[in-house]
Amino acid sequence: MDGASSAIESRTVEANGFRIHLLEAGEGPLVLLCHGFPELAFAWRHQLVVLAEAGYHAAAIDMLGYGRSSKPAAMDMRITVQVATFVEVVKALGHEQAVIVGHDMGAPRAWSAAWTRPDVFRAVAGVSVPFGARGSMAWPGDSFGELAPSEIEARIAGPGNIHYQKYFARPGALAGEAEKDLRGWLNGLYYGTSAAAPLPSYGDFTTAEEATAFLRETAIVLRPGEGFSDKLPVPGDDHWITADELETYVAAYECTGLETPLNSYRTMDLDWELLAPWAGRPLEVPAIFIGGEHDLPAIWGIDAIQRLPEVAPQARPPAILAGLGHWNFQEDPGKFNDAVLGFLAELRS
DSSP states (O other), X not given: OOTTGGGXXXXXXXXXXXXXXXXXXOOSSEEEEEOOTTOOGGGGHHHHHHHXXXXXEEEEEOOTTSTTSOXXXXXXXXXXXXXXXXXXXXXXXXXXXXXXXXXXXXXXXXXXXXXXXXXXXXXXXXXXXXXXXXXXXXXXXXXXXXXXXXXXXXXXXXXXXEEHHHHHHSTTHHHHHHHTSHHHHHHHHHHHTSTXXXXXXXXXXXXXXXXXXXXXXXXXXXXXTOOGGGGOOOOOTTOSXXXXXXXXXXXXXXXXXXXXXXXXXXXXXXXXXXXXXXXXXXXXXXXXXXXXXXXXXXXXXXHHHHTHXXXXXXXXXXXXXXXXXXXXXXXXXXXXXXXXXXXXXXXXX
């Protein structure tokens, strides 16, 4: 980690019957940080000390299935179990409430935690992935989960093609690809979805049809015979991740593999069913979306981002970070930290 890493402590807590490893720093109101795929608590290395210095108890967890946390079966990574685990982590850390922040696959879990347990999660920041209510990723034409994930995935993929989330859910498919060259696979993914890659900008697509047509040309949609790795670019010199940082991820996944983390992609329709009791209910707590200008889920989820105040009465204006991509809080920590600290400061005023 960086030079301030001495202020970051590592420990493991028991929560909801699982082992949860976390990194933490500081004292004060709790900010719970939830990473996405394929990441670790380490992803928040640039935020932990900054949040601590601003007067918060910052805690970044290895999500269920990742890193040093428990590796449950797919059924035990369903959304309701993950939310219940977050609740127990808050208690284990000695708090009654927390602000929850989630990125990528951690974002729908953070949004769902604040949506279904506003008594515990008093505010939420969703990073890269907008609030999709019952849905997972706020896809074009289905901003708030009106359709089951498998149905919207099929619509986006088109006849004969496969959506990447369905591909990720296939046992052994993605992990088998990545295992051939784990370092190269991770490096290509981190580069190819960052601002360094030639990606469009937030607001470039004004209709669901335009966004869907674009997605069919990216790694989001695989044609017959294609693998996900086939669409990853060769990283250039302008990569945001250092060799040492990449090695941290490589070393972790060499030990744990990718198969268990992918369990979250295997429960999406079940998650949609489990969230049915909350359909139509507002997201009651203060909320903000933070995403990069060249962040794919922000680009295709623009309708959900713009309509967030319709379903979240206390929503703040979105923070679209100029010149950044999907890994925005690591690509330029300063820009991201300013956005999240500004949101947290509003909660204190």
